[in-house]
Amino acid sequence: MRKALLALLLAAGVTPALAQEKTFDLKISHWVPSSHPLQKSLEDWAAAVEKDSGGSIKSKVFPAQQLGKAFDHYDMARDGIADVTYVNPGYQPGRFPLIGAGELPFLMSDAKGGSMALDAWYRKYAEKEMKDVKFCLGFVHSPSSFHSRTKKIVVPDDIKGMKIRPAHATMANFVTQLGGTNVQSSAPEVRDIIERGVADAVTFPWGSLLLFGIDKVTKYDMEAPLYVTTFAFVINKDKYNQMSDKQKKAIDNNCNTETAGKVGEHWGKMEDAGIAKIKAESSHEVYTLTPQQIGLWKKAAEPLVKTWGDGVKKNGGDPDAALAELKASLTKYNALAQ
Structure with missing residues (x-):
């Protein structure tokens, strides 16, 4: 058998x-x-x-x-x-x-x-x-940036006093450092909190702005590869x-x-295709930054490296080595920002 x-x-x-x-x-x-x-x-x-x-x-x-x-x-x-x-x-x-x-x-x-x-x-x-x-x-x-309901965010000082939904912990630290207030929510909840005025702005990628309907409640969009x-x-x-x-x-x-x-x-x-679609919406103002303004943002972001490194050290890691390895990997795959 x-x-x-x-x-x-x-x-x-x-x-x-x-x-x-x-x-x-x-x-x-x-x-x-x-x-x-x-x-x-x-x-x-x-x-x-x-x-x-x-x-x-x-x-x-x-x-x-x-x-x-x-x-x-x-x-x-x-x-x-x-x-x-x-x-x-x-x-x-x-x-x-x-x-x-x-x-x-x-x-x-x-x-x-x-x-x-x-x-x-x-x-x-x-x-x-x-x-x-x-x-x-x-x-x-x-790479993505800020999208706001209330005003254009052009320089780091513009964050002061704003209520912002950050994409993650690093952007949350950035908002706090610049004098803003974080409003935590998952991506599916973002439209609602902006519509109700709980948040003034969000860090979000372009195509997803459309997918989640957030473009219906925002107006000003920074076109810069922030994060x-x-x-x-x-x-x-x-x-x-x-x-x-x-x-x-x-x-x-x-x-x-x-x-x-x-x-x-x-x-x-x-996400990349979303940029042109947002630009085509008459209710939106998409703006770029000058090299000087980009410089201000990069300078303002420098303390985030230390904040991240401190978190790694608490867990017994070596942040300097890890970041150097990541940059080397980004260079290998032609993805390190200039």
Whole structure:
């Protein structure tokens, strides 16, 4: 009987090892709308993993905070509420200090190269800093800036007295340093807090401004490559450890620097296209800065490097070495801002 079964399996092209392989149905969670480029990136990631696993790893993507709030996505992967999640480390100030280097102003020039550089640099640090999960990949969006409801933000002094929703912990520190007040909220909540006057301005990428409807409640847009936000895909460790070697390889094949670049590029194109669309809106005033004004912003941002470094030191890291390594990685991938 066993010989007959084996013969049937072999005739069907199924090896005994594959026949015994456990199948997995992964829950992939993110917190942006299904119309966001990340939805397709995660669907493409899931399809590639399914193919590489010989069909034994299938996935379903849950967008728009269906499985949990944006702020909770790292812990959701750690605790198995979802198997793969999309994380903004800067939503939890102080928890992931090292990856925050990618958030320092005027550091990165574009989404694809910046994503590959960040991912290649952060891998060795992720083993400690994100030890509760399996780190899959890291990436960034295109360089972005301030968008305001109340007035043009031209020089650092303009921030004084304003209520601003920052993209992450580094921009929050910047706002505080410049005399502004931070209003914390996840991306899906930004339109509401600006519309209600809880916040006067936001740091946000261009295409997403349209995607979340924030362009309907803002008017003034600074066109300057002020900052990027760092992100990660992370995986539940227990689920990964239950997999066979072949299945782990299917995951690992799609958790690499090349894939990080694809995710960053796909998102970056959407954000970059948003600039022209915002300029076309008669209700918006898009303005550029003079070299002198850019100089003021760069000077004002210098203390953020020390603030970031102090956070890294508290966790036993070497900020000087880490930042030098990141800049070298950005240079390698042609993504270091000039």
